[in-house]
Amino acid sequence: LLALSGSDALSLLAPLSGARGPIHLSTYLATFKLGEYVDIKGNGAVQKGMPFKFYHGRTGVIWNVTKRAGGVELNKQVRNRIIKKRILVRIDHVKKSACRKDFLDRVKKNDAIKEKAREEGVEPPKTKRLPVLPKPGMIVKAKAQTPDTLQPIPYEHLV
Numbered sequence: 001l002l003a004l005s006g007s008d009a010l011s012l013l014a015p016l017s018g019a020r021g022p023i024h025l026s027t028y029l030a031t032f033k034l035g036e037y038v039d040i041k042g043n044g045a046v047q048k049g050m051p052f053k054f055y056h057g058r059t060g061v062i063w064n065v066t067k068r069a070g071g072v073e074l075n076k077q078v079r080n081r082i083i084k085k086r087i088l089v090r091i092d093h094v095k096k097s098a099c100r101k102d103f104l105d106r107v108k109k110n111d112a113i114k115e116k117a118r119e120e121g122v123e124p125p126k127t128k129r130l131p132v133l134p135k136p137g138m139i140v141k142a143k144a145q146t147p148d149t150l151q152p153i154p155y156e157h158l159v
Contacts (some may be wrong), residue, residue, distance in 0.1 A: 049090025
């Protein structure tokens with residue numbers, strides 16, 4: 001009997017215990033457009049078009065769309081350089097990424113703020129994000145308590 005160490009691709013890409021069963025039709029009906037961000041998430045139930053295990057969990061950009069697969073372009077660090085890789089992956093192993101969701105929500109919110117200011121005839125406010133400033137200083141008062149002084153214990157050579 002051959003014992004698997006758990007490092008093979010099928011065990012790595014096996015579905016979680018609650019996600020077994022037939023593949024949902026929505027997986028195959030999803031439309032992918034060029035330039036769209038996708039997450040590569042290998043599905044161990046479908047061996048065809050499975051990405052190499054290095055790419056599992058990576059995010060890339062769609063550069064090619066075929067009937068059953070999509071070309072994904074992503075970066076791979078090889079020693080001291082980063083190489084752009086283009087791989088073809090079946091759509092069973094790809095899902096739309098939410099990596100730009102916060103950015104797109106912020107753009108919509110900022111556009112709405114600027115549009116509202118334009119309608120009111122007011123100068124639009126600055127929508128640029130600012131770094132969080134440090135908290136202001138304060139004085140801590142010890143009421144009816146004397147502060148303890150902490151010191152290191154001197155080293156004693158015990159022979």
